Amino acid sequence: MSSQLKLRSSEWFGKNDKDGFLHRSWMKNQGFPEHVFDGRPVIGICNSWSELTPCNAHFRRIAEHVKRGVWEAGGFPLEFPTISLGETLMRPTTMLFRNLMSMDVEECIRANPIDGVVLLAGCDKTTPAQLMGAASCNLPTIMVSGGPMLNGKFRGRDIGSGTDTFKFSEDVRAGKMSLAAFAEAEVCMSRSNGHCMTMGTASTMASMAESLGMTLPTNAAIPAVDSRRYTLAHMSGQRIVAMVREDMKMSHILTRDAFENAIRVNAAIGGSTNFIVHLLALAGRIGVPLELQDFDVLGHDIPLLVNLMPSGEYLMEDFFYAGGLPVVMNSMREVLHWNARTVNGCSVGENVVNAECYDDRVIRDLNNPFMHQSGIAVLRGNLCPNGAIIKPSAATPKLMAHRGSAIVFETPDDLRARIDDPSMEVNETSVMVLKGAGPQGYPGMPEMGNMPMPKKLVQRGVTDMLRISDARMSGTAYGTVVLHTAPESAVGGPLAVVKDGDQIEIDVESRRLQLVISDQEMSTRLAAWSPPPLKHTRGYASLYVKHVLQADKGVDFDFLLGSSGAYVPQESH
Numbered sequence: 001m002s003s004q005l006k007l008r009s010s011e012w013f014g015k016n017d018k019d020g021f022l023h024r025s026w027m028k029n030q031g032f033p034e035h036v037f038d039g040r041p042v043i044g045i046c047n048s049w050s051e052l053t054p055c056n057a058h059f060r061r062i063a064e065h066v067k068r069g070v071w072e073a074g075g076f077p078l079e080f081p082t083i084s085l086g087e088t089l090m091r092p093t094t095m096l097f098r099n100l101m102s103m104d105v106e107e108c109i110r111a112n113p114i115d116g117v118v119l120l121a122g123c124d125k126t127t128p129a130q131l132m133g134a135a136s137c138n139l140p141t142i143m144v145s146g147g148p149m150l151n152g153k154f155r156g157r158d159i160g161s162g163t164d165t166f167k168f169s170e171d172v173r174a175g176k177m178s179l180a181a182f183a184e185a186e187v188c189m190s191r192s193n194g195h196c197m198t199m200g201t202a203s204t205m206a207s208m209a210e211s212l213g214m215t216l217p218t219n220a221a222i223p224a225v226d227s228r229r230y231t232l233a234h235m236s237g238q239r240i241v242a243m244v245r246e247d248m249k250m251s252h253i254l255t256r257d258a259f260e261n262a263i264r265v266n267a268a269i270g271g272s273t274n275f276i277v278h279l280l281a282l283a284g285r286i287g288v289p290l291e292l293q294d295f296d297v298l299g300h301d302i303p304l305l306v307n308l309m310p311s312g313e314y315l316m317e318d319f320f321y322a323g324g325l326p327v328v329m330n331s332m333r334e335v336l337h338w339n340a341r342t343v344n345g346c347s348v349g350e351n352v353v354n355a356e357c358y359d360d361r362v363i364r365d366l367n368n369p370f371m372h373q374s375g376i377a378v379l380r381g382n383l384c385p386n387g388a389i390i391k392p393s394a395a396t397p398k399l400m401a402h403r404g405s406a407i408v409f410e411t412p413d414d415l416r417a418r419i420d421d422p423s424m425e426v427n428e429t430s431v432m433v434l435k436g437a438g439p440q441g442y443p444g445m446p447e448m449g450n451m452p453m454p455k456k457l458v459q460r461g462v463t464d465m466l467r468i469s470d471a472r473m474s475g476t477a478y479g480t481v482v483l484h485t486a487p488e489s490a491v492g493g494p495l496a497v498v499k500d501g502d503q504i505e506i507d508v509e510s511r512r513l514q515l516v517i518s519d520q521e522m523s524t525r526l527a528a529w530s531p532p533p534l535k536h537t538r539g540y541a542s543l544y545v546k547h548v549l550q551a552d553k554g555v556d557f558d559f560l561l562g563s564s565g566a567y568v569p570q571e572s573h
Ligand code: FES
Pocket: 055, 086, 087, 088, 122, 123, 124, 161, 195, 196, 200, 202
């Protein structure tokens, strides 16, 4: 350790007064001997384990392996819990609680005698929430992801989390799948520990962490139950102790170059659209300038290099056996910042330069991609003055330039109530519009943007329609779906004044999304609009709606932007 470096934990454990007694004595009730308070780095293991977050339910075992590495390297590991966000169970949506979890992570790190942090994350929001919270403290930090589940196996074929759930559910509605088969698929889809094994939001977030340089190489794809996941946890425990000794803080890794790398890699892997709001929020915490337009500018010319659901055929287990993210990054050397630093002390280039592809059915290179257009297109127009987004690799090509009549659902409840109404006047050229599903409107910006299609069209074999909302979309979903329309309808964005029968035009090539009415008509409608009544007047939800930023700003709270650092001058007693 540098002789200049004073550990912040010494402010607690290094004192010989009443406070030092208090801090050490109560810790000793856990059986820690005197010598662990000898000035070694204290490593906080920030654990989002919960049985209510099934994707993170194996994290206590991962934490034990991290601890082995920390002890081995001469550190003192201390595991602590935070709230956890289970995507499949929490109502009304985990996104409502991402910022709350980030506050929990931030305050727990800052308030305690921690010199370095290992973040254990898996299910969708747990990754950005932990990174955001830790970034606002800016200590040496490394992330270990929980890893994806093994491939789903159903009646002789592989099935993917979420992606096949949506397909099966539509098949049941169309009468093509029995309810008994649907029930049988449940356990076949989720047959091991781990998070969703499609390139959904969890895998996208793990890949984001790896491409930002916040994890050891190969972190994103190792299956949760593969022994190498536990080896990586062990090695991460070792490494964080060295990072404390090197004083390598998050801000040394999370530079503008790192964010640009993450955007380009996300385009190459066909990552979830949720990547946008989470990366924008993380940039806001660490103080790196990043805008919605950057996602289009930096990612629009990156082709799709992986063949993974929901855009392709394979799953994360296949991705790992093919070589994983280092292979993708190695093939992108011309477009990545090769010298960006990563947590293991090496540059991106040093980490991935020897990565080899073992299966070109799953990973290709820039010269031979699976699809030439990938990434995320940022749309503009009178319907979305501050932007809206679409994922071209998940869309139907012929709908990328389209004009149709709006079918408007005023709220998600209105959608649920009417979607299967046989009298609804709708056809495959119609444009479904959903309001009231943005950050403030729902509240929490749920994953409802890939709204189900009208039953009568599903039964006729229609598989996609243009759908527009201020909601998000599950990373495991697909379709021609315009999301994150900003400003949202609940704050008076133009989406609020769309009416049934209005003509809507989209042209993804020119990045246009337009409600075909005159400027005068738009002004008249907006002037006549009044906000919906407040749904929440107390508790966390009321704080949320008062302070949440719009989708183009990352949906963070206005008062959480930036960092407060890790210093706390006041003693506790
Ligand atoms: Fe947890 Fe998909 S539900 S990652």
